[in-house]
Amino acid sequence: MKKEYPSLLRIISDGNVHSGEVLAAKLGVSRVAIWKSIQSLRNMGLEISAISGKGYCLNTKLELLAGSDINNMLSEKIKRFCRDINVVLKIKSTNSDLLNRLNERKSIHGCVLLAEYQSDGRGRRNKKWYSPIASGICFSLGWRFELMPISPGLLSLYMGVAIARALDSLEIEGIGLKWPNDIIVKNHKIGGILLDIRGESAGPLDIVIGVGVNYKLAKKEIFDINQPVTDISSISKKSLSRNMIAASLISNIFEVLSDLQVGLNTNLVDEWRKYDCYSEKEAKLILAGEEITGILKGVNEQGALLISVDGELLSYNSGEVSLRI
């Protein structure tokens, strides 16, 4: 992989046409190297047009994530919890990167790592998670509880609440949650969360919270992905800055975590229920060797999914909810 593409992306993110020759001169490399970097960016899912005789350009202007911009938008209170914010262009997986720091016995408490592109992103059931470059707001946030005030399972739901609060505060309408923490707008998935934990479930426990929210997907991706998806650009009434969205997501996560740390607002189950958009719907729960069909009945106080099957109320802590029966 060529090293030029990060600087190249920064230049062409203005949406203007740049000739290969000028780009090569600016970056001090050959035109072939520029062409290769353009290919690298295309392979990461970026749509770059090549206009014959003129040069390369993006279809629209692109706002890249910037750690300093995000940090400036955090409140003084949140800044106390947020130890550092870093943005990288390309990484295997932000969650894996923070986990690797734990392997090296480094603290990840209060660290935020954002990436424009993840080549090895992960989703639930260890599935691959796909997101084209700069199409979303994707990051991981590290935290350590010396004493875990709630079960890790509940924390998974609470992180959904944090993201829903953030999107609500940005006046995105119709935000809902699907168990345990998928972010949904009108039956379309707009974001997801994956938690990695290491340690004792009562504490000390190191937690890596991975968040991905769709910002602007190309039409192609909307059809490619196996489930109905949407993005912030399509549903928000106003134009929202990616850095501002990132700051809001990060703030709301730190808010929930720092409250828990001092024993405040330890019960967000009712708030989760307010966002629950599939209660009373018929659905299928896909488990490791079986599938169960029933009527969804929200969650119990432990955060387990409740599903009514032939009049019997069952609770589950694993499995994947599917509305397609």
Place this chain on the structure above:
Amino acid sequence: MDIRKVKKLIELLEESGIAEIEIHEDKESVRISRGSSGAAPQTTINVPPIDAGVSANKQISPSESKADDYSDEGEVITAPMVGIFYTSPSPDQPPFVNKGQNIKTGEVLCIIEAMKIMNQIESDVNGKLIRVLVENGDPVEYGQPLFVIDPS
């Protein structure tokens, strides 16, 4: 359910040495377990509020292997929660550990997933990994043996 039947079940449990028994009959079910907590018979299906990954109405059946079965071979690493067992950090990556390999204390052995939480299970001993008892993608129960490590 007939109270005499429940009483009979309790006697049966005490004689057998089984830790827990669960019986389903039409729409009723009863679970009886030993120990100080939760010893009273329950007539509803519920999830014990232990941890992230306790699945409903699934208990360790006596037929499944127990940690004791391998304790003479070495240190047995058991599942601290109910969930799905994964051998590698992501689908296209090699497993965290392989049979025959030397393991250090604190080294990640596998992931157990429930409620979108990937719980990285670490080894609490140094030694050689002599048995991997579960397959990638298998559901595991609380306390189920996963690995046997010959301590060094």
